[in-house]
Amino acid sequence: GGMENMSQAPHIIRGARWGLALGQGKLEDSLWEGLTDSYNNMPMAITAENLARQYEISREASDEFALRSQHNAVRAAKDGYFAQEIAPVEVAGRKGPVVVDADEGPRPDTSAEKLAKLPARFKRDGVVTAGNASGITDGAAAVVLTSEEQAKRDGLEPLGRLIAWSAVGVDPDIMGIGPAFAIPQALQRAELDLNRMDVVEINEAFAPQVLACVDELDIDQNRLNPNGGAISLGHPLGASGARLAYTTLHELRRAGKKFGVASACIGGGQGIAAVLEAL
Incomplete structure (x- = not known):
C-alpha cells in the first residue's frame, strides 16, 4: 500500500540549507515534482493532451467521461458500496473529534x-x-498479501487471488497509454482474455488518457470503472495502486463476479496491471 498527503506538500527553497549568497531563493511548490515527468520535464496533463491529439479525443468526450465518473461514484456512495472499503478515521476538529468515513471527492451537482x-x-x-x-x-x-498456505494456517478468509501482473515501459510523452499495454501482457500471463474480465479498473489520471486506453483496447465501458474512479474519488499518488486492487475485488464480490483487472499509468513512462480473481 501507500499514502499521499498532497494538501500539505511543502513549498521549498533549494540550496537554502547553506545560505543564499546573492539574491533571494526561488520558492517552489514541491507537489509539482510528483506531477511533472522527471525525464522530459513535461507536466502529466500535457502527456494527456498528447494522447488526446494522437487519438482524436475531444473536449466533449472527455467531459462526458468525467460526468460518468462523478455519477457512478455518487451512486455507489449512496448505495453503500464504499462502506466496506473505507476505514473510518477519527481526527480532531474545532468542536471535538470528527469521524471521516466517506470520500470528499464525488460532486453530486456535477453537470x-x-x-x-x-x-x-x-x-x-x-x-x-x-x-x-x-x-x-x-x-x-493498504492490502495484505500472503500465500494460500499461510492464509489457511492463519485462518484468514482472502478477498481474492492475484493471478498475474505486468509492468511495461512506454514513451514518457504519452505515459498515460501504459495500461493499454500492461493489461494485455498481464492477461497473457494469466492465460485469460479481456472478454473474461467482469470488472476493468483503469486509474483515471485524466479523462483523455483513459479514453485513449479504451480506444486501444476496445473495452466495453459497462465493465469499466463501474463505481467511478480518480476523477471523482481523487488520486493520492502513493495510495491509488492498492486502492484500485481493493476496489476491483470488492466490486467483483459485491456483484457476484469472478475475474477483474486493475491498472494504472505511471509518470516517467510505465503502465502496470494486475489480474485478480474474487474468492
Whole structure:
C-alpha cells in the first residue's frame, strides 16, 4: 500500500540549507515534482493532451467521461458500496473529534454544463480541465498479501487471488497509454482474455488518457470503472495502486463476479496491471 498527503506538500527553497549568497531563493511548490515527468520535464496533463491529439479525443468526450465518473461514484456512495472499503478515521476538529468515513471527492451537482464552462488549464486549445482530471487529494490504502498456505494456517478468509501482473515501459510523452499495454501482457500471463474480465479498473489520471486506453483496447465501458474512479474519488499518488486492487475485488464480490483487472499509468513512462480473481 501507500499514502499521499498532497494538501500539505511543502513549498521549498533549494540550496537554502547553506545560505543564499546573492539574491533571494526561488520558492517552489514541491507537489509539482510528483506531477511533472522527471525525464522530459513535461507536466502529466500535457502527456494527456498528447494522447488526446494522437487519438482524436475531444473536449466533449472527455467531459462526458468525467460526468460518468462523478455519477457512478455518487451512486455507489449512496448505495453503500464504499462502506466496506473505507476505514473510518477519527481526527480532531474545532468542536471535538470528527469521524471521516466517506470520500470528499464525488460532486453530486456535477453537470455537463458546469464541466463545459471550465477552462483548459495546460494548453490554450486543450481538453484537460480541473473537471476531467483526477483530484488533488490526501489518502492512504493498504492490502495484505500472503500465500494460500499461510492464509489457511492463519485462518484468514482472502478477498481474492492475484493471478498475474505486468509492468511495461512506454514513451514518457504519452505515459498515460501504459495500461493499454500492461493489461494485455498481464492477461497473457494469466492465460485469460479481456472478454473474461467482469470488472476493468483503469486509474483515471485524466479523462483523455483513459479514453485513449479504451480506444486501444476496445473495452466495453459497462465493465469499466463501474463505481467511478480518480476523477471523482481523487488520486493520492502513493495510495491509488492498492486502492484500485481493493476496489476491483470488492466490486467483483459485491456483484457476484469472478475475474477483474486493475491498472494504472505511471509518470516517467510505465503502465502496470494486475489480474485478480474474487474468492
